[in-house]
Amino acid sequence: MPFTVTVQPSGKTFSVDRDEPILVAAIRQGVGLPYGCRDGACGSCKCRMLEGRVIHGAHQQKALSHEEEAAGLILTCQAAPQTDVVLEARTVPGAGEFAVRKLPSRVISIDKPAPDVAVLKLQLPANDPFQYRAGQYVEFILRDGSRRSYSMATAPHEVGDKPAIELHLRHLPGGKFTDHVFGALKEKDILRVEGPFGSFFLREDSDKPLILIASGTGMAPIKAIVEHMIWKRSERKAFLYWGCRSKVDLYLDDWARDAATRMANLHYVPVLSEAKPGDGWHGRTGLVHQAVMHDHPDLTNWQAYACGAPIMVQSAQRDFVARCGLPDDEFYADSFTSEADKHGPLG
Numbered sequence: 001m002p003f004t005v006t007v008q009p010s011g012k013t014f015s016v017d018r019d020e021p022i023l024v025a026a027i028r029q030g031v032g033l034p035y036g037c038r039d040g041a042c043g044s045c046k047c048r049m050l051e052g053r054v055i056h057g058a059h060q061q062k063a064l065s066h067e068e069e070a071a072g073l074i075l076t077c078q079a080a081p082q083t084d085v086v087l088e089a090r091t092v093p094g095a096g097e098f099a100v101r102k103l104p105s106r107v108i109s110i111d112k113p114a115p116d117v118a119v120l121k122l123q124l125p126a127n128d129p130f131q132y133r134a135g136q137y138v139e140f141i142l143r144d145g146s147r148r149s150y151s152m153a154t155a156p157h158e159v160g161d162k163p164a165i166e167l168h169l170r171h172l173p174g175g176k177f178t179d180h181v182f183g184a185l186k187e188k189d190i191l192r193v194e195g196p197f198g199s200f201f202l203r204e205d206s207d208k209p210l211i212l213i214a215s216g217t218g219m220a221p222i223k224a225i226v227e228h229m230i231w232k233r234s235e236r237k238a239f240l241y242w243g244c245r246s247k248v249d250l251y252l253d254d255w256a257r258d259a260a261t262r263m264a265n266l267h268y269v270p271v272l273s274e275a276k277p278g279d280g281w282h283g284r285t286g287l288v289h290q291a292v293m294h295d296h297p298d299l300t301n302w303q304a305y306a307c308g309a310p311i312m313v314q315s316a317q318r319d320f321v322a323r324c325g326l327p328d329d330e331f332y333a334d335s336f337t338s339e340a341d342k343h344g345p346l347g
């Protein structure tokens, strides 16, 4: 018999099958809850359980600590109800708007614009339009059933009549999927994808100024969001900070500079963490989230969207909230967790 989950304060209800994680049921029924990795590693789906009982699957301590669990917090991506449940959670209008579907995709091209970055262009079926929000991601379903997530760098309005999306992949040596992409993958290969997933997209009901902060390939969904804002002729003030190690890693520098000319209120600030004398770099250096705090010490009336390396996302959330007064619920993120992040201390 299914259980009923009620989300407060919205009052939304949905049913969850026995042993089914709450988030899986919510996505299936188009209920927009906040989430990121769907795998117990990022903490984006954390919320308070007001009533009921759940069993938690394996998850990372940094996503949900024992103390948080004892205080009644749960991860919806890992929690299966044992009774009817009442949650206190933000609902995310739009997160469940487009049905999640499995699609075959064909590799159109693989470019390598930086030493460890591949830009993958994928053809999607023409007869079955793929809809999503700028900032969302797809999952590749690998032969052994494991999955890897990549954010779309293409804004939905750019998908076109011969539907194609662009993904930006950073090579993690020893990684199951990116080793394949940087080694054997070739044009015309077929890859199975599923999507769209995620609640990382622009909250368009707000006119607060924006911090958009990315590290490395975290620029992919930020690029889609900026292109979407340009297309919508958004007049919101936005500061785009992009952190990379060195100059050769700034593979979207030209695009970002051009975007700042196409959107009057967009300011672009690249920041290098490992610039060396002789690089010819005259821009900002250091950690990208610290550059944001240096320029914007008061974030009380802002929204921040962060994407990329888990350490950058965690540091930005912690410090923007604690030191710059950003409201906790105005921080939105996709943390690019990988197998390496899933093998720390388990909860």
Ligand SMILES: Cc1cc2nc3c(=O)[nH]c(=O)nc-3n(C[C@H](O)[C@H](O)[C@H](O)COP(=O)(O)OP(=O)(O)OC[C@H]3O[C@@H](n4cnc5c(N)ncnc54)[C@H](O)[C@@H]3O)c2cc1C
Residues within 6 Å of the ligand: 036, 037, 137, 148, 149, 150, 151, 152, 168, 169, 170, 171, 172, 173, 174, 175, 176, 177, 178, 179, 198, 217, 218, 220, 221, 334, 335, 336, 337, 338, 339, 340, 341, 343
């Ligand atoms: C919501 C979301 C969106 C994402 N979007 C993007 C994106 O747009 N671009 C992007 O580049 N990435 C993105 N990622 C990350 C991406 O999904 C993959 O995790 C990443 O590309 C690594 O995949 P892989 O199969 O190559 O490596 P994995 O097989 O996951 O391995 C990663 C690293 O961990 C090591 N490792 C493997 N197993 C273990 C273990 N048991 N213990 C310790 N270390 C281990 C490997 O040697 C390797 O160095 C996203 C992640 C999420 C959750």
Ligand code: FES
Residues within 6 Å of the ligand: 035, 036, 037, 038, 039, 040, 041, 042, 043, 044, 045, 046, 063, 075, 076, 077, 078
């Ligand atoms: S979505 Fe639940 S921990 Fe990442």
